[in-house]
Amino acid sequence: MFRPARMKKIRxxxxxxxxxxxxxxxxxxxxxxxxxxxxxxxxxxPDVKIDLEKNNLLSLIRRCDTILNRLPKEGxxxxxxxxxxxxxxxxxxxxxxxxxxQSILNDAENKLNKWEKLKILKLSTRKQFSLRVFSLLxxxxxxxxxxRRTDYLVILEGWVKRDDVDKLIETIPEPVKSECLISLExxxxxxxxxxxxxxxxxxxxxxxxxxxxxSHGVASFSSEGGEGLETEEIEEAIDIDSIKRQTTLLKxxxxxxxxxxxxxASIVRVExxxxLEGWVKxxxxxxxxxxxxxxxxYELSVEDPDRWEEPPVALENPxxxxxxxxxxxxxxxxxYRQVDPTPILALTYAIFFGLMFADVFDGMLxxxxxxxxxxxxxxxxxxxxxxxxxxxxxxxxxxxxxFITGEFMGGAVKIPVLWxxxxxxxMYFLWIAILLGVIQLTVGLVIGFVNELLLKRFRNAxxxxxxxxxxxxSIIVLLYYSHYLNWDFYLYSGxxxxxxxxxxMAIINPRNLMEVTRLVSNVVSYTxxxxxxxxxxxxxxxxxxxxxxxxxxxxxIVGLLAGGAILLVTHFFIxxxxxxxxxxxxxxxxxxxxxxxFFEPEGNIFKPLSLAF
Amino acid sequence: xxIFTLVSVLSAIGFSGVGSMxxxxxxxxxxxxxxxxxxxxxxxxxxxxxxxxxxxxxGLLVSLFIIMNGSSVNDFNTSIxxxxxxxxVGLTGLFSGLGIGxxxxxxxxxxxxxxxxxxxxxxxxxxxxxIxxxGLLVSIVxxxxxxxxxxxxxxxxxxxxxxxxxxxxxxxxxxGGSGYYLGKTGAKAISSLLKDEDSFGKxxxxxxxxxxxxxxGLLVAILLLRGVGML
Numbered sequence: 037m038f039r040p041a042r043m044k045k046i047r048x049x050x051x052x053x054x055x056x057x058x059x060x061x062x063x064x065x066x067x068x069x070x071x072x073x074x075x076x077x078x079x080x081x082p083d084v085k086i087d088l089e090k091n092n093l094l095s096l097i098r099r100c101d102t103i104l105n106r107l108p109k110e111g112x113x114x115x116x117x118x119x120x121x122x123x124x125x126x127x128x129x130x131x132x133x134x135x136x137x138q139s140i141l142n143d144a145e146n147k148l149n150k151w152e153k154l155k156i157l158k159l160s161t162r163k164q165f166s167l168r169v170f171s172l173l174x175x176x177x178x179x180x181x182x183x184r185r186t187d188y189l190v191i192l193e194g195w196v197k198r199d200d201v202d203k204l205i206e207t208i209p210e211p212v213k214s215e216c217l218i219s220l221e222x223x224x225x226x227x228x229x230x231x232x233x234x235x236x237x238x239x240x241x242x243x244x245x246x247x248x249x250x251s252h253g254v255a256s257f258s259s260e261g262g263e264g265l266e267t268e269e270i271e272e273a274i275d276i277d278s279i280k281r282q283t284t285l286l287k288x289x290x291x292x293x294x295x296x297x298x299x300x301a302s303i304v305r306v307e308x309x310x311x312l313e314g315w316v317k318x319x320x321x322x323x324x325x326x327x328x329x330x331x332x333x334y335e336l337s338v339e340d341p342d343r344w345e346e347p348p349v350a351l352e353n354p355x356x357x358x359x360x361x362x363x364x365x366x367x368x369x370x371x372y373r374q375v376d377p378t379p380i381l382a383l384t385y386a387i388f389f390g391l392m393f394a395d396v397f398d399g400m401l402x403x404x405x406x407x408x409x410x411x412x413x414x415x416x417x418x419x420x421x422x423x424x425x426x427x428x429x430x431x432x433x434x435x436x437x438x439f440i441t442g443e444f445m446g447g448a449v450k451i452p453v454l455w456x457x458x459x460x461x462x463m464y465f466l467w468i469a470i471l472l473g474v475i476q477l478t479v480g481l482v483i484g485f486v487n488e489l490l491l492k493r494f495r496n497a498x499x500x501x502x503x504x505x506x507x508x509x510s511i512i513v514l515l516y517y518s519h520y521l522n523w524d525f526y527l528y529s530g531x532x533x534x535x536x537x538x539x540x541m542a543i544i545n546p547r548n549l550m551e552v553t554r555l556v557s558n559v560v561s562y563t564x565x566x567x568x569x570x571x572x573x574x575x576x577x578x579x580x581x582x583x584x585x586x587x588x589x590x591x592x593i594v595g596l597l598a599g600g601a602i603l604l605v606t607h608f609f610i611x612x613x614x615x616x617x618x619x620x621x622x623x624x625x626x627x628x629x630x631x632x633x634f635f636e637p638e639g640n641i642f643k644p645l646s647l648a649f
Numbered sequence: 650x651x652i653f654t655l656v657s658v659l660s661a662i663g664f665s666g667v668g669s670m671x672x673x674x675x676x677x678x679x680x681x682x683x684x685x686x687x688x689x690x691x692x693x694x695x696x697x698x699x700x701x702x703x704x705x706x707x708g709l710l711v712s713l714f715i716i717m718n719g720s721s722v723n724d725f726n727t728s729i730x731x732x733x734x735x736x737x738v739g740l741t742g743l744f745s746g747l748g749i750g751x752x753x754x755x756x757x758x759x760x761x762x763x764x765x766x767x768x769x770x771x772x773x774x775x776x777x778x779x780i781x782x783x784g785l786l787v788s789i790v791x792x793x794x795x796x797x798x799x800x801x802x803x804x805x806x807x808x809x810x811x812x813x814x815x816x817x818x819x820x821x822x823x824x825g826g827s828g829y830y831l832g833k834t835g836a837k838a839i840s841s842l843l844k845d846e847d848s849f850g851k852x853x854x855x856x857x858x859x860x861x862x863x864x865x866g867l868l869v870a871i872l873l874l875r876g877v878g879m880l
Contacts, residue, residue, distance in 0.1 A: 109689050116692075366768040368850055462789055462798070463880055557864035560871075564779060567786040574710045581717075616696065617703055620775040621782075627772055628857050637850055 037354065037379055040372055040639070042318040043347040047073075047311070048328075049335040055303070055310050059296045061327060063647035067320040069348055070299040070645055073313045080304035080311050086297060093294045099141050100287040106148055107280050117412035125285045133289045140286050144279045151276065166226050169257070173197050173230065176253035177204060190242045192235040194257070195223065201231065209248050212241045292647045299645045315348050315642065347372050350642035357382035359425035367627055368637020374487045377635065382429070384476055384630070385622050390433030391469075392568040392618035394458065395576060397445040399434030401611045406431050430619070441569075445603065446576025448584070458566060459573035465566045473562030473629070474511060477555075478504065480633030487634055495544060500634075502540035502548075507555060509534025558629045564621055572614045579606035653728035654719045657735030658712045661788075664739030665708025665781065668746025672701030675750030679757045686761075693760050693767060697753040700774055704742030704749075704781045711738045711788045718797040726811035727795050727803060733811075733818035734791040741784025741825035748777025748832025755836035759843055766842055769849045773835035779860055780828035783867040787821045790871065794879030813877045817870035824866025827859050834859060 046068075050058055062068050073080075110118065125133055133140070172179045173195065180194040196204055201220065208216055216237040223232050237245060246254070303312045316324055321338065328334045341347045349369050351361045353376070360382040370376055393399070406427035413420030438444060442453030458465040481504045488497035512530025515521045541548045580603070587599035680694035715731055722728055756770035789798065791814045796804035806814075838852035874880045 112692055368847065459798075462793060466880075553865070554861060556868065557861040560864050560868050561779075563786055563867070563871075564782045567782045567789065570789055571707055571710055571785060574714065575706065578710070578713045613699065613703070613706065616699070617775075617778070620700075620771055621779075623768070624772055624775055624779070628853060631850075632854065635850070637847070 037352065038376055040370065040374075040376055041350040041352045041642075043315050043341055043350070043372070043642075044318050044321055045313065045339045045341055045345075045347070046316055046321075046324070047313050047337045047339075049077075049309055049311050051333055052305060052308055052310050054332055055300070055305075056296070058328075058332060059299055059645065060647065062324070063292070063295060063299075063645045065320075065323060065327065066644045066646035066648065067323055068314045068316050068644055069642055070302045070312055070314045072302050073304050073311060076304050077311055079306050081306075082302075082304050083300060086301050090294065090297050090301070093290055093297065096137055096141065097287060097290050097294065099145075100283050100290065103141070103144050103148060103283045104280070104287070106152070107276060107283075115412065115416070117408040119411055120416045122415065123281060123284055125289050130289050130292070133286055134293065137286055137290070140282055144283055147279055169195055169226060169230065172255040172257070173200075176255040177207065178233065178249060178253075179255045179257055181257050185239065185242075188239055189236055190239050192245075194233055195226065195230050196220075196233045198229055198231055201233075203252070204233070207248050207252050208235075209244055212237060212244050212248070215241055216245070295645060295647060317350055317642075341372075346638075346640065348642035349639035351376050351378060353378050353382075356429070359422040359429070360385060362419070362422045362426070363623065363626065365641065366623075367631055367635060369639035369641045371487075371491075371636060371639045373490050374636065374639070375483050375490075375634070377483060377631070380479055380483075381626055381630070384472075385626060386430050386433040387437075387472070388565060388622040388625055389430040389618050390437035391458075391472075391565050392621065393430075393434045393572060393615055394437035394441045394569060395443045395445065395572065396435050396438035396451065397449070398572075398576070398607060398611050398615070399431050399436075399438050401607060402431035402434060402615055403428065405611065430622075434615075443573055443576070445607065446573060446578075446580045448576075448580045448603065457573075458569040459577070462566055462570055465569065466563055469562045469565040470559060472565070473559050474507070476562075476625075476630050477507060477558055477633060480630045481507070484634030487636075498540060499544045499548065502537045502544065503555065503633075505533050505537030506541065506552065507537075507559075509537055558632075561629055562625065564625070568614075568618055568621060572610065572618070575610060575614065576607070579603065579610070582606070650720050651723060651728050653725075653732040654715060654722050657719075657728075657732040658715050659735070660732070660739035661708045661711040661715070661735040661742075662705070662739070663708075664736075665704040665742025665746065668743035668781075669702050669705035669708075670746070672704070672746035672748075672750030672753065673698060676701055676753040676757060679754045683757055683761045690761060693764070694757060696771075697757050697760075697774060700753055700778070701746055701749040703778055704746045707781050707785045708738050708742050711735060711785065711792065714792050714797050718803070722795075722803055724803075724805050726806040726808050729811040730791050730795045730806055730814040731797070733814035734788040734795070737784045737791070737818040737821050738781065738788040739784075740822040741828065742781045744825045744828030745777050745779075745781035745784075748780065748828040748830070748835070749774060751829075751832035752777060752835035752839065755839040759839050762843065766839075766846070769842055769846070770839050772853065773839050773856065776835055776856060776860060777828045777831040780825045780831065780863050783863055784821050784825055786867065787817055787870050787874075790874050790880050791817070794874065810877045810879060813873050814879070817873045820866045820870045820873075821863070824863045827862045831856060831859050 109115075169179055177200055178194050178196050180192055182193045184191045184193070205213075205218065216235060219234040219236075221232040221234075222228065223230050235245070299312075303310050305311070325336070328336060349372050351364065351370075353361060357379055361378050363385065364370070364376070364378045364381060393402075406424050409427060410421070410424035414424045415421075439451065440454045441457050442451050443457065443459075444451045453460075456464050456468070481500050485497050485500040485504070488494070488500060509530045509532070512521065512526050513534060516527045516530060538549070538552070541552075583599040583602040583606070585599075586595045586602065589595035589599075676694075676698045680698050684691050684694050711734060715735065719731055722731060752774045756766075756774045759766045759770050792798045794804070794810065794814070795806060796802055834856045838848075838856050841848050841852055871880060
């Protein structure tokens with residue numbers, strides 16, 4: 037917490053035949069980031085064939101993506117809240133899937149082409165086809181699609197009405213019946229009333245059978261209906277789910293191989309052994325060593341990163357705030373030797389959002405939506421999981437601040453105000469918001485000061501100190517003139533601190549003087565918390581005014597139901613719009629006001645070799 | 650309700666409505682084109698389109714404050730103050746809506762190419778919205794000063810308070826013009842994200858410089874209103 041994980045640089049020598057097994061095993065653990073080898077041992081060179089193999093893999097992955105994009109997508113609601121059926125290729129089948137990659141893709145593409153052709157066929161064509169079959173079946177017992185003959189057998193294919201199946205069987209003469217096979221299937225296009233029928237018998241019985249059937253009416257289906265037939269056959273032959281499943285499995289196998297290949301590209305080798313360098317978290321070093329000890333012949337050396345080196349950054353925070361790392365990383369990755377602001381961001385983000393979106397009921401609705409999102413989107417992607425976790429945390433904050441400010445459905449339910457109500461007392465809230473802003477800016481400047489000390493850039497550290505002096509000196513003077521501080525000592529001390537800060541700033545970098553006004557604008561910017569809170573509470577009150585005459589109309593069923601429905605729908609609207617505004621402006625306060633005081637996104641994120649997709 | 654109060658309601662909902670309308674029109678036209686090519690991006694398109702609707706929500710809010718409590722206003726000074734409140738949120742809403750529309754269209758273009766730019770594009774799109782938030786803040790202070798918010802009945806304001814409200818409103822409306830340019834620069838910054846995602850931190854500094862003008866306007870407006878005891 038507060039600092040990225042400590043990293044160790046490793047250098048490993050392995051026999052070449054153990055390379056694949058090692059990379060797969062370490063990939064499952066996800067603890068090692070392979071880097072370019074700094075000092076190549078004599079005779080060791082990179083494998084030149086890797087690029088070719090990589091290009092081949094990339095083209096296969098692109099084909100998978102194209103197929104997956106052509107497949108029908110799930111609806112947006114399903115994507116958001118429907119649990120995904122995660123499929124992973126069984127480890128023992130991975131090689132087989134990879135070896136069959138070309139045939140899997142060709143097969144999927146062929147099937148998709150046919151399926152798309154089916155989609156293009158107009159509905160009217162399909163309708164015409166079914167109307168034609170139905171009209172023929174009105175006056176005939178059977179409609180024959182085809183008659184196929186071999187040397188010994190004849191197969192008649194066609195359609196029959198479900199109700200006429202018994203009649204059809206009775207029609208077949210007794211001696212033929214014993215030598216005749218009948219199969220019946222449901223038709224996709226024609227519905228439940230009509231069945232697909234296949235009659236197979238020996239060639240000698242063909243004329244007897246035809247005669248018997250024609251006495252009850254036989255119609256043949258002309259070539260005009262060809263499209264309809266094709267439609268039916270394609271629809272029955274193509275299983276879209278199976279194409280999706282197979283392509284997804286293949287893509288996962290290919291991605292795993294690509295990851296391993298990327299790692300191999302940084303490894304140097306001679307005929308019998310390989311040499312790799314990489315970064316591993318200090319706490320994971322033991323895991324690496326125990327993996328190696330189990331079944332490898334190896335030579336491992338471990339070093340601390342050099343002063344000039346910039347190791348990859350792995351943020352390490354407790355599970356409850358880990359999801360907020362996404363917000364930090366959205367701005368950039370902090371340097372390895374800098375402070376990780378995520379713990380502070382998690383706290384202040386939740387507070388700002390809670391204050392802007394303070395309402396117990398809306399918070400609960402948001403919590404419900406977040407939990408559904410966690411179930412759906414969270415099961416589909418890592419980003420979705422993190423986003424839903426953030427939403428769950430901030431919806432709790434919204435409920436807590438709803439209780440603190442006594443907001444419940446815009447006054448529809450009266451609950452006691454525990455501290456202050458922003459809507460009733462906006463001026464008091466304004467001061468609270470400015471105070472929060474000053475606190476956050478102070479924390480930002482202190483982090484900046486610490487960062488500069490850690491990087492041993494003392495000149496910059498004094499600059500941050502000067503900003504701190506200016507901010508707090510000015511606030512003391514402002515409080516004196518606002519009559520919150522009455523002793524003249526405060527005026528003099530505040531002025532001295534502020535002016536000293538200005539002088540220090542001018543000495544270090546005179547250009548900073550031009551940015552003094554930005555500090556003022558940063559502080560004033562926090563007043564948006566008040567405006568968004570009041571807008572949220574005001575809109576809720578307006579909707580309550582709309583629904584309350586119905587609820588209090590005296591009609592317990594219609595009034596309550598209609599009023600309740602209006603409240604529910606309008607609050608869904610509020611949760612969608614206002615929570616989004618509060619989310620975006622909390623983000624803005626952190627990115628523009630807070631991070632600008634210290635954050636230098638100069639780090640590289642730790643990307644271990646990982647085979648989990 | 651006198652003529653000034655009515656004009657105030659008209660300004661609050663009318664100007665902000667025009668801003669939202671233009672903003673939504675800009676983003677919606679890009680959204681519909683994007684969704685026709687990439688139906689899976691419907692959710693993202695909706696987010697950026699809906700964002701332009703916020704100015705009119707704030708305009709609606711101030712209109713409701715005035716309609717609900719302003720019917721008994723018959724004092725000239727109080728009416729002028731209420732007019733200032735309506736103008737503040739209305740005109741800032743107009744500039745804000747325009748800015749959101751311009752930046753939102755660019756953001757949609759960026760997100761249609763690369764999903765991962767959503768968060769960063771969103772920041773540039775919500776920056777013009779700050780302007781209407783500042784306008785709303787000034788409106789709230791004036792409306793409260795006139796007694797339309799927070800209970801206690803309508804206040805009889807003196808002429809100094811009335812003209813100060815009008816001056817504050819004029820300041821926030823004029824500096825609120827930065828909303829339009831925030832949108833334009835935001836759009837450029839979003840397109841630079843497509844070339845280099847790491848430029849975000851530096852681009853935001855430049856874009857926010859424009860917003861500072863509106864913040865100074867807000868600061869002066871608040872100090873003026875505090876000077877006459879409305880805050």
